[in-house]
Structure formats: structure tokens, C-alpha cells
Amino acid sequence: MPRASVGVLISGRGSNMAALLYASQAPDCPYEIVLVVSNVPDAPGLALAAAEGVPVFARAHQGLKRAEYDAIIDAELDRHGVQFVALAGYMRLLSDSFVSKWQGRCLNIHPSLLPLHKGLDVHEAVLAAGETVTGCTVHLVTPALDDGPILGQLRVAVVADDTPNRLAVRVHYAEHQLYPRVLAELVKARTSPDAVLSRVRALALALPETDEKLSHGAPGFFVRGGKFFAYFSYNH
Structure with missing residues (x-):
């Protein structure tokens, strides 16, 4: 069966994008990364993707309305035959029209055990709350921030003398394990014969x-x- 085509949206160094990309090189991986997109033209992750032979597209979002910018990104995804969209440190909210088109095929990773600690400054919030366990979550994208159906989670222990930076490093390790596995599971579920028959x-x-x-x-x-x-x- 042909592998599913995945587009990855990033805004920075793209470490989760890299985890998805290198996992896709396994012979039994059901997806391949066919495009990496960024709203930051000099995002370090673009150089990594290009060096690995993955097509990249960069366009600054400043000066464009959200729906206008997302339409540009969407056209590029379509041009490359993308079937699934993975957000990997993409620091922009998506328009309702974009989310609606990619419903059930767009996923995101967040550095907490959702529904706890949505939004930014997650690790500071975890430590301030006195949590003993945190982690990361992969979820489907919906119009509400960090609020879509949860596809998978991985727990990370909080150490007594943790700082936000030290905790972030360990959660990142967990993200790199979780994201490729959950993406592969979603692709298999959506492209299996039974799933296709259900949609038909x-x-x-x-x-x-x-x-x-x-x-x-x-x-x-x-x-x-x-x-x-x-x-x-x-x-x-």
C-alpha cells in the first residue's frame, strides 16, 4: 500500500518535525514527509528538512489576514498531495476554514497532559502547581486551542529540584517518542480498508x-x- 503523504508545519528549529522525518525512514512506517512549511522564513527546521531532501515552503504571515495566509499554506499542501498535516511547534492559530478542511487529518503535539495546562508557559505552570507528573499529548486540531480529541499521551516525572528548562528537555524527549507513533497509528486507522469502506x-x-x-x-x-x-x- 502506498505511504500516506504528510505535511509538517513549523515555526522554529523543528525537533519534532525531525523526529517524524527520521521515523518515516523505517521501512514499515505508513507515512512519508513530503513538505515542511514555516511562517518564519529563517526557521532552522527548514534547513534541516532541505538537507534531508524534503521540499520546503516558507512565507512570513505578517501583513496577511489569518484566513488569507492559511489559504496560501493550504494551496501549497494541496500542490504536494498532502493527506495529513502535523503541527510541530507551529506558533500560530489556524483559521476555522483551514481546520474544517483538514478535520480528522490535522494533529498537534502539546507539552502537557491535556486537558491540564493549555497554552504557553506550560512547564512553569506545572512546577507552580506542584505537579509530580507531567508529559505530552498528541491531539486532533479543532478551532479551540489545545482542545481536540486526544490521540495519545506520554507521562514524564517531575523531579524535586526541576526547573522549567530541565523539565522541558525531558518532555521533549517524550514528544519525540510519542509523535511518530501516534501519527503512524492515525494514518493506519484512516487508510485501512475498513476505514475507507466506512467513508465510502x-x-x-x-x-x-x-x-x-x-x-x-x-x-x-x-x-x-x-x-x-x-x-x-x-x-x-
Whole structure:
């Protein structure tokens, strides 16, 4: 089965992007990174991606409305055939139109155990709250900040004399383990034959006067009183 095409959005050094990229080099990885995008033209992560042979696109967001800028990014993602979008330190809120288009296929990683400690200055908040455990979360992106369905989490212990910087380093290690695994799981779930059949069924049966029955042992969809217009085969 062809690997799914992933676009990664970054604003800085792109360490999580690098984790996704190097994980994708495993022969059994179900995705490949086909584009890295940044709203910061001199973001260090762009140079790393380019050195690894990944196409990059950079465009400063200043002077553009959020929806206008996101439309530019979206067009570039489409041009490269991107199927899934991974936010990896992308420090901009996305427009509702962008989120709606990529619903269920856009994910983000956050350095806390959501729903705790959303937003910025997470490690300071963890220490100020006296937490003994923190971690990281991968979630689907929704219009609300850090509020989408949780796909996976990894716990990290808080040490007695921790500082925000020391804690951030350990949480980063955890992020680099969690993000590639969860992205791979999402891709497999969304591209498996059963998942594809479920989407085909929903689209077909939403049409008027349609029904489903087996054809040559495989699911088929037809207009009542007419011919089949869609077949589903697990072998193709």
C-alpha cells in the first residue's frame, strides 16, 4: 500500500518535525514527509528538512489576514498531495476554514497532559502547581486551542529540584517518542480498508434513493431500481 503523504508545519528549529522525518525512514512506517512549511522564513527546521531532501515552503504571515495566509499554506499542501498535516511547534492559530478542511487529518503535539495546562508557559505552570507528573499529548486540531480529541499521551516525572528548562528537555524527549507513533497509528486507522469502506458507505448512502448489497462477495452501492455506481474491494 502506498505511504500516506504528510505535511509538517513549523515555526522554529523543528525537533519534532525531525523526529517524524527520521521515523518515516523505517521501512514499515505508513507515512512519508513530503513538505515542511514555516511562517518564519529563517526557521532552522527548514534547513534541516532541505538537507534531508524534503521540499520546503516558507512565507512570513505578517501583513496577511489569518484566513488569507492559511489559504496560501493550504494551496501549497494541496500542490504536494498532502493527506495529513502535523503541527510541530507551529506558533500560530489556524483559521476555522483551514481546520474544517483538514478535520480528522490535522494533529498537534502539546507539552502537557491535556486537558491540564493549555497554552504557553506550560512547564512553569506545572512546577507552580506542584505537579509530580507531567508529559505530552498528541491531539486532533479543532478551532479551540489545545482542545481536540486526544490521540495519545506520554507521562514524564517531575523531579524535586526541576526547573522549567530541565523539565522541558525531558518532555521533549517524550514528544519525540510519542509523535511518530501516534501519527503512524492515525494514518493506519484512516487508510485501512475498513476505514475507507466506512467513508465510502457514508458518502454513498447519503445520496437519495441509494442502497447497499453484496456484489461478487464485495460491498456495492446502487440507486434503487438502477445499476451499481460503486464497488469496494479489499484486494485493490
